[in-house]
Amino acid sequence: MITAYLYQNQSLQSIELTVSDAIPDGTLWLDVYQPEEDERQWLSSYFVEEVPEEDDFNEIEASARFYTDKDGLHINSLFPQRLGTDLKAVNVSFNLRPNLLITIREEDVGLIRLLRNYLRLGRLDAETPADLFLELFNLKVEYLSDLIEDVYTVLENVGDQALNAQELDDIFKLITMQEDANGKIRLSLLDTQRSLRYMNRYYRKQLHDDNVKDLKEMLADVDSLMPHSQFIFDKLNFLLDAAVGLSGLQQNKIIKIFSVAAVVFLPPTVIASSYGMNFANMPELDWQFGYPMALGMMLASAVGTYLFFRRKGWL
Structure with missing residues (x-):
């Protein structure tokens, strides 16, 4: 699906395009979602170099994710996406040109929908493709900050629940989920940091002063979020160690009960074995009183052993 966005008179207009259409004049943003082969062929007519493939989105080396060619600035960036309680990182390919921003993606991205809604409502003012690009990344940084706050909140509750040994299974599950979420948040932060630094280094001359200011502010925000992400990793490790320790204590208590029970019933067992020969x-x-005597001895030995353990403080 190909959608062209024209931003005129502080209002956003969207036009669905087919392979038989041309890009309308005044288009600032061309969003390509799950392109078919004929749509890729149509898109190739607007690229001097080749159109990025889905496999190119997932490359991790910097030379494949950030580069400049005759078509302008190319950036492949990870965007966080909530799927119920799970967090997923989705790759989006950007091609930023002086008069056009092209995004190619294989999956739906909530932040792109949010950007469209903000533009329609007039909450954002974007007059150039670079404005759109930076506004989307600004929304991404804010969303990552919100996700970190959500992880903080969950971990505070986990810390309280860790004192309740009955909820250890739920605690382990929550810790695992939050560790996975924090890992993807940190990966998105690092990817955003690399993207913005590359843009600041190799595309700065094409940006006006306000863009450069926004770029520096976003880099500062990302830098400030990185220690929070590291703190969450440390807290997750602490909670995991605490939960493992509590689990070990719980198991030790159970083993202790069985051990004490075995020792308490050892003397009666010896007596019963002796008179069973x-x-x-x-x-x-x-x-005549042999049977009651044996029962009394067994009971007295069991009670005596139990009281001895209580006096020593082992129970």
Whole structure:
């Protein structure tokens, strides 16, 4: 699906294009979502170099994610995407030109929808493709900040729950989910930092002063968020160690109960075993009070062992 966006008189107009259409005059943004082969062929007519493929989006080396050629500035960037309670990182390919921004993506991105809504409502003022690009990255940085705050909130609740041994299974699950989310947040932060630094280094001359100011502010915001992400990793490790320790204590308590029970019933077992032997010369076998005596000895030995443990503070 190909959508052209024209931003005129502080209002956004969107036009759905087909392969038989040309890009309308005054288009600032061309958004290509899950392009078919014929749409890629149509798009190739607007590229001097080749159109980025889906495999190119997932490359991690800097030379494949950030580069400049005859078509302008190319940046492949990760965008966080909420899927229920899970967090996913989605790659979006950007081609920034002096008069046009082209985005190519294979998956839906909530921040792109948010950008469109803000433009329609007039909450953002974007007059150039660079304005659109920077506004989208600004929304991305703000969203990453919100995600970090959400992780903080969850970890505070996990810290309280860690004192309740009955909820250890839920705690381990929450810690695992938050570790995965924080890893993707940190990856998006690093990717955003690399993207903006590359733009600041190799595309700065094409930006006006306000763009450069916004760029520096976003870099400062990303730099300030990185320590928070590292702190979350440290806190996650601490909570995981605490949960493992509590789990070990819980298991030790159970093993301790079985151990004490085994020792408490050891003397009665010895007595019962002794009088369970079938030797001829055992006077107590013919004694009238032999059976009650054996039961009394077993009970007294069990109670005595239990009281001894209590006195030593082992129970």
